[in-house]
């Protein structure tokens with residue numbers, strides 16, 4: 001088999017990114033929690049087949065912005081979003097949008113691994129089953145296997161698919177949650193500090209996985225770790241006090257940022 005070298009794969013992906021259109025566009029996005037305004041007219045676009053990292057000090061609005069991308073804010077009482085967000089030119093806040101369908105296209109992985117208290121198999125099979133993505137048991141088995149493979153977990157769990165997902169290690173649980181997100185064939189995957197509950201080895205595995213997932217998915221990740229943003233992302237957006245301060249190529253962001261606040265944050269001067 002003619003295997004592409006890792007460098008060649010990276011180059012092909014970078015080329016794909018350069019040519020890619022915006023998968024999601026956020027225009028003048030503001031978010032209010034009751035009277036409190038958490039985001040101020042954020043304009044941020046998400047490129048296809050790219051990992052975009054959202055960074056900034058605690059409370060700056062990273063998670064709030066992330067949640068606007070699949071309307072997870074809808075679940076928070078008193079939360080209001082203004083502005084416009086599109087997914088492939090479709091206004092995701094249009095009243096006609098089916099939010100369940102939207103969240104299948106824009107999946108989410110949370111900070112703390114949250115597998116269902118069910119078998120490993122059921123954790124993955126649930127989504128494809130309710131979304132009608134598999135017609136037969138054989139097809140469902142195939143989706144489960146492929147999703148676990150994409151999440152780099154298949155070899156570790158293939159002999160114990162009927163065991164509980166909650167019995168896995170923290171790092172395995174997080175990869176199970178990534179497999180669960182992947183199983184419904186989303187186009188975008190949102191990750192809110194996906195490694196914050198993991199040890200360094202499990203973190204390295206998840207980071208490697210994020211890197212690989214980029215070829216099939218568009219990823220937006222919130223992280224507190226500058227090193228993580230630098231390792232996994234191609235684009236980085238810096239937030240401060242509810243404002244988007246700067247968005248740039250990750251390499252540039254960490255070597256020669258345009259904004260003094262970015263410089264100060266990455267140098268550890270605040271945050």
Ligand SMILES: Nc1ncnc2c1ncn2[C@@H]1O[C@H](COP(=O)(O)OP(=O)(O)OP(=O)(O)O)[C@@H](O)[C@H]1O
Pocket residue numbers: 033036038056057058059060061062063064065076
């Ligand atoms: N459910 C909520 N109700 C009220 N205010 C909220 C809610 N969630 C967030 N906020 C406020 O909105 C602002 C932005 O919070 P957000 O969680 O988006 O920041 P963040 O950058 O992700 O922070 P962290 O890095 O600490 O997770 C903060 O002032 C926060 O207190």
